[in-house]
Amino acid sequence: MSRIELTDVVVDFPIYDGRSRSLRHRILGLGGGRIGASAGHNVVVHALRSISLSLADGDRLGLVGRNGAGKSTLLRVMAGIYEPIAGRIAVTGRLGSLTNVTMGMDMESSGYENIVVRGLMMGMSRRETLSHLTDIESFTELGDHLNLPLRTYSAGMLLRLGFAVSTSLEPEILIIDEMIAAGDRSFADKAAKRLDRLTSAAHILVVASHAPETLKRLCNKLALLRDGQLVEVGPVTEILQRYEAEG
Amino acid sequence: MSDASEESRMRHDLRLAWLDLLMAARRRHLIAHLAWLDVRQRYRRSVLGPIWLTVSVAFQIGAMGLVYGELFHQDVSSYLPRLAFGLTMWGLISTMVADGCMCFIAAESFLKQEALPKSMFPARVVMRSLMVFAHNLVVLLAVIVIFLPLPGWGALLALPGLALIAINGMWIGLVVGLLCTRFRDLPPIVGSFMQVAFFLTPVIWVPEALHGKWWWLVSLNPFASFLSIVTDPLLNVPTPVSRWLFAVAVTLVGWTLAMLLFGRFRARITYWL
Numbered sequence: 445m446s447r448i449e450l451t452d453v454v455v456d457f458p459i460y461d462g463r464s465r466s467l468r469h470r471i472l473g474l475g476g477g478r479i480g481a482s483a484g485h486n487v488v489v490h491a492l493r494s495i496s497l498s499l500a501d502g503d504r505l506g507l508v509g510r511n512g513a514g515k516s517t518l519l520r521v522m523a524g525i526y527e528p529i530a531g532r533i534a535v536t537g538r539l540g541s542l543t544n545v546t547m548g549m550d551m552e553s554s555g556y557e558n559i560v561v562r563g564l565m566m567g568m569s570r571r572e573t574l575s576h577l578t579d580i581e582s583f584t585e586l587g588d589h590l591n592l593p594l595r596t597y598s599a600g601m602l603l604r605l606g607f608a609v610s611t612s613l614e615p616e617i618l619i620i621d622e623m624i625a626a627g628d629r630s631f632a633d634k635a636a637k638r639l640d641r642l643t644s645a646a647h648i649l650v651v652a653s654h655a656p657e658t659l660k661r662l663c664n665k666l667a668l669l670r671d672g673q674l675v676e677v678g679p680v681t682e683i684l685q686r687y688e689a690e691g
Numbered sequence: 692m693s694d695a696s697e698e699s700r701m702r703h704d705l706r707l708a709w710l711d712l713l714m715a716a717r718r719r720h721l722i723a724h725l726a727w728l729d730v731r732q733r734y735r736r737s738v739l740g741p742i743w744l745t746v747s748v749a750f751q752i753g754a755m756g757l758v759y760g761e762l763f764h765q766d767v768s769s770y771l772p773r774l775a776f777g778l779t780m781w782g783l784i785s786t787m788v789a790d791g792c793m794c795f796i797a798a799e800s801f802l803k804q805e806a807l808p809k810s811m812f813p814a815r816v817v818m819r820s821l822m823v824f825a826h827n828l829v830v831l832l833a834v835i836v837i838f839l840p841l842p843g844w845g846a847l848l849a850l851p852g853l854a855l856i857a858i859n860g861m862w863i864g865l866v867v868g869l870l871c872t873r874f875r876d877l878p879p880i881v882g883s884f885m886q887v888a889f890f891l892t893p894v895i896w897v898p899e900a901l902h903g904k905w906w907w908l909v910s911l912n913p914f915a916s917f918l919s920i921v922t923d924p925l926l927n928v929p930t931p932v933s934r935w936l937f938a939v940a941v942t943l944v945g946w947t948l949a950m951l952l953f954g955r956f957r958a959r960i961t962y963w964l
Contacts, residue, residue, distance in 0.1 A: 457962060467874040524806030527958035547804040550728055552735050564721040565805060
């Protein structure tokens with residue numbers, strides 16, 4: 445059984461300019477107020493303000509909200525990338541995220557080498573990764589290109605490879621940031637099918653998206669975010685209407 | 692905040708820091724692989740590949756050995772081995788410190804995309820530095836064969852010394868990596884510090900040349916102790932016990948400091964990137 449439990453989660457991003465990033469200014473600033481009033485004050489962006497949310501098996505949650513409302517930050521908090529500065533989060537279940545599928549790829553290494561590194565990064569052992577190899581090979585349709593360094597790949601080929609590896613495991617909790625707009629037509633169809641398999645196997649799904657069709661297809665409830673606050677959680681059509689009314 | 696909750700918070704932070712180290716240890720294959728990729732990056736598209744690293748060190752030692760040997764009125768056959776061991780060990784120490792500064796900054800794309808243990812990245816720097824250092828072994832072996840009597844079993848004492856240096860590289864990476872991520876003007880400062888430390892440490896000069904003056908430059912210099920515990924066994928001279936004690940003390944103090952700092956600010960690293 446999988447769970448995600450957020451209680452009063454707060455995330456603030458400090459915005460550092462050249463001054464506050466500098467140790468010199470920091471030390472001079474301690475000496476007295478003459479150096480400039482701004483020296484000690486950091487600008488802070490309130491990315492998430494006191495979010496409480498609880499998800500269990502069967503929940504398919506879609507996150508909606510304008511750009512900068514905190515959707516991606518919330519996903520990253522759930523994925524454990526940002527630890528909240530206040531409040532607590534508890535996650536039970538093997539978690540996988542499809543946010544940036546080409547993350548951490550090494551352009552000088554071959555496709556095969558990158559598959560292994562990516563697999564290790566996702567927590568698989570070398571052997572486990574290799575057991576998924578035929579599946580990945582056939583899905584990417586990259587053939588002999590997999591022996592070449594990634595710098596010879598086109599953007600579409602990179603995406604195929606990244607997508608194939610990232611989706612080779614079936615996580616219990618699946619986190620998706622914006623549906624991946626995938627290369628050519630035939631690949632887009634294949635990718636959609638593979639994604640469907642993953643989303644239906646997951647115990648909990650959390651998706652951030654702007655596309656109403658995607659949300660209607662994948663989710664059974666939506667959460668509306670505004671300025672880092674959770675405005676409302678409810679049925680898909682209802683929240684969508686409210687979101688669209690907001691404009 | 693009251694003292695009690697302050698203390699329990701610190702305990703909590705320390706536990707998470709310790710957990711982070713354990714998780715990193717579990718991912719040692721990934722760390723080794725990333726370190727190896729870093730090393731291979733240096734070979735890429737160069738014809739000489741790994742040999743290049745080795746040859747450049749050999750040239751450096753040869754040239755400096757002749758010039759400085761003459762300058763310091765040293766007999767080449769006794770000066771050159773010291774210089775060879777000293778320079779390569781200093782190379783290891785200074786890359787661990789300099790690259791340690793960048794360990795989290797360079798890993799931004801990883802840390803912002805996946806929940807990975809933070810201490811993986813200083814460990815990657817230590818491992819990479821050791822791999823690059825290993826390229827010097829051929830040169831060091833050649834120096835031993837040409838200039839020194841065949842080493843006995845005592846030379847193996849260099850290995851625990853090397854291990855202690857690596858253990859220290861890890862805490863240094865945690866500390867400077869964290870500070871440099873927060874204060875971006877620190878890496879050049881650390882660079883200058885290491886430059887000065889190089890000249891104050893008996894790497895290109897020999898302690899005897901001081902004739903007893905400034906004795907503290909050697910005996911109170913942690914770098915001198917760390918050099919001594921590796922190079923003395925190789926040169927077949929006994930390592931003073933005080934050097935080992937000093938090195939171990941630095942290790943303990945350093946790790947305590949690193950755990951407190953890492954515990955307190957570990958979670959902030961992704962925010963600072």
